[in-house]
Amino acid sequence: MKMIIAIIRPEKFEAVEDALAEKGCIAMTVTEVKGRGEQKGIKLQYRGSFVEVDLLHKIKMEIVVEDEMVDEVVETICRNARTGKFGDGRIFVVPVEKSVRIRTGEVVNGEN
Numbered sequence: 788m789k790m791i792i793a794i795i796r797p798e799k800f801e802a803v804e805d806a807l808a809e810k811g812c813i814a815m816t817v818t819e820v821k822g823r824g825e826q827k828g829i830k831l832q833y834r835g836s837f838v839e840v841d842l843l844h845k846i847k848m849e850i851v852v853e854d855e856m857v858d859e860v861v862e863t864i865c866r867n868a869r870t871g872k873f874g875d876g877r878i879f880v881v882p883v884e885k886s887v888r889i890r891t892g893e894v895v896n897g898e899n
């Protein structure tokens with residue numbers, strides 16, 4: 788199992804969510820976050836002067852899937868979250884050791 792952590796533009800969330808649902812990828816955790824990448828925020832022109840924004844609003848999606856689903860989920864996120872401009876986001880893939888469904892006590896081990 789892997790956790791796919793995707794930081795994307797808020798305005799791209801709906802397209803990503805719909806595309807993932809079409810592939811049967813439903814379960815996820817979604818959080819509104821602030822962050823910055825390699826450009827360390829951006830400079831916006833506001834009423835004629837430049838204003839530095841240190842941290843930008845993003846959406847963080849956390850999705851745990853079996854290993855064989857990882858490439859498809861990552862590609863789907865990339866395809867639907869991309870504008871080609873700075874700040875499109877990043878995806879991190881992290882190993883997951885274990886998952887427990889609280890209702891039933893069902894345990895899924897990471898190597899499955």
Ligand SMILES: Nc1ncnc2c1ncn2[C@@H]1O[C@H](COP(=O)(O)OP(=O)(O)OP(=O)(O)O)[C@@H](O)[C@H]1O
Nearest residue numbers: 794821822823824825826845872873874875876877
């Ligand atoms: N190294 C990192 N560690 C943790 N979060 C990161 C990292 N890089 C980017 N992020 C998160 O991803 C968001 C989007 O980053 P961004 O797309 O600007 O990355 P980038 O590497 O600067 O790429 P680009 O050059 O396309 O802008 C950031 O606001 C931050 O939340």
Ligand SMILES: [Mg+2]
Nearest residue numbers: 824825826874
């Ligand atoms: Mg950036």
